[in-house]
Amino acid sequence: MSTMQSPPPVAASYPRSEEQIAARVKALESLLIEKGMLTTEVVDRLAEVYENEVGPHLGAKVVAKAWTDQAFHDRLLADASAACQELGIGGVQGEDMIAVADTDTVHHVIVCTLCSCYPWPVLGLPPNWYKYPAYRSRMVRDPRAVLRDDFGLELPDSVEIRVWDSSSELRYWVVPQRPAGTDGMSEEQLAGLVTRDSLIGVGLPDIP
Amino acid sequence: MTAAGAGTQRQCIEALLDALPHRERIRGQDSEVSFDAAWELRAVALAVAGHQGGHYDWQRFQQALIAAIQRWEASESEVPWRYYDRWLEALESVLAEAGMVAPSEVDDRAHAVLTTPRDADHHRARRDPVTVDPGR
Numbered sequence: 157m158s159t160m161q162s163p164p165p166v167a168a169s170y171p172r173s174e175e176q177i178a179a180r181v182k183a184l185e186s187l188l189i190e191k192g193m194l195t196t197e198v199v200d201r202l203a204e205v206y207e208n209e210v211g212p213h214l215g216a217k218v219v220a221k222a223w224t225d226q227a228f229h230d231r232l233l234a235d236a237s238a239a240c241q242e243l244g245i246g247g248v249q250g251e252d253m254i255a256v257a258d259t260d261t262v263h264h265v266i267v268c269t270l271c272s273c274y275p276w277p278v279l280g281l282p283p284n285w286y287k288y289p290a291y292r293s294r295m296v297r298d299p300r301a302v303l304r305d306d307f308g309l310e311l312p313d314s315v316e317i318r319v320w321d322s323s324s325e326l327r328y329w330v331v332p333q334r335p336a337g338t339d340g341m342s343e344e345q346l347a348g349l350v351t352r353d354s355l356i357g358v359g360l361p362d363i364p
Numbered sequence: 365m366t367a368a369g370a371g372t373q374r375q376c377i378e379a380l381l382d383a384l385p386h387r388e389r390i391r392g393q394d395s396e397v398s399f400d401a402a403w404e405l406r407a408v409a410l411a412v413a414g415h416q417g418g419h420y421d422w423q424r425f426q427q428a429l430i431a432a433i434q435r436w437e438a439s440e441s442e443v444p445w446r447y448y449d450r451w452l453e454a455l456e457s458v459l460a461e462a463g464m465v466a467p468s469e470v471d472d473r474a475h476a477v478l479t480t481p482r483d484a485d486h487h488r489a490r491r492d493p494v495t496v497d498p499g500r
Contacts, residue, residue: 172449175478176474178402179474181452184456184473187470191465199406201373203408203409297495312499317497319493319497
């Protein structure tokens with residue numbers, strides 16, 4: 157056993173904001189990577205195992221409510237941050253969200269062209285591919301081909317595709333169309349159909 | 365990663381998590397691991413990665429977590445109980461003890477993170493689609 161003293165307890169006694177604590181985790185990660193003790197790939201791979209367990213279910217809940225409550229749907233499109241607050245789903249200050257709704261003639265997709273801005277209070281962690289340069293650049297250049305080739309989502313030629321660039325100030329996410337044949341389903345059952353990919357716009361909700 | 369690879373990795377991680385105190389806080393009622401915020405998952409991934417990289421025994425982390433929880437309990441703190449706060453405290457103490465990252469380094473870097481504008485290059489809101497591919 158070394159003679160090194162145990163380090164003092166770290167901040168057991170005073171509260172930290174979410175922002176402070178997230179910064180501390182980020183600091184640890186960047187230091188460990190700089191020192192060559194870990195690689196980003198290793199941490200990403202571990203986080204990836206659970207990435208679906210943070211968040212997207214919140215977005216699914218919001219969408220299911222919008223599908224069953226027209227007044228909420230309208231409020232959501234008018235001010236997504238405020239509508240999410242109604243359901244107790246909150247973001248960080250200054251991170252405004254806009255929900256864009258698919259229609260029979262328009263399909264929306266989100267991207268962050270420069271980094272990985274993502275509406276995480278609603279969608280959780282971005283999947284790793286969302287952060288890759290290939291997705292970020294190609295989705296802007298040729299969205300129809302990326303959706304078809306990379307995600308197997310073949311949209312009718314008649315459908316217009318709009319790609320929205322999320323920034324740290326303003327984050328977009330997609331309200332997909334309610335699938336046919338779901339008339340009798342409860343809000344909870346409907347939420348189960350909403351996939352993460354459909355909230356990004358690279359997929360559609362599951363069909364019951 | 366293949367689905368099988370992810371499944372194996374998951375089993376490895378869950379075996380580690382099962383050895384920890386308050387595992388019911390990590391595993392919800394449906395026995396799925398759950399997180400409220402992205403940093404929590406990141407902190408878990410860091411702790412597991414450090415162990416898998418051979419930098420410390422998992423038992424060491426387990427003890428540090430028990431100690432961090434006991435300190436919180438003994439302090440009769442008015443700070444609300446949050447499992448992953450204690451997790452981070454344990455992780456920092458293990459990394460310091462292993463000589464990997466000193467607490468002062470974390471303080472300095474966290475300060476730098478907080479004082480750098482988030483996504484500094486990407487701060488301006490774009491209010492129109494960046495691309496429109498019209499229907500034909």
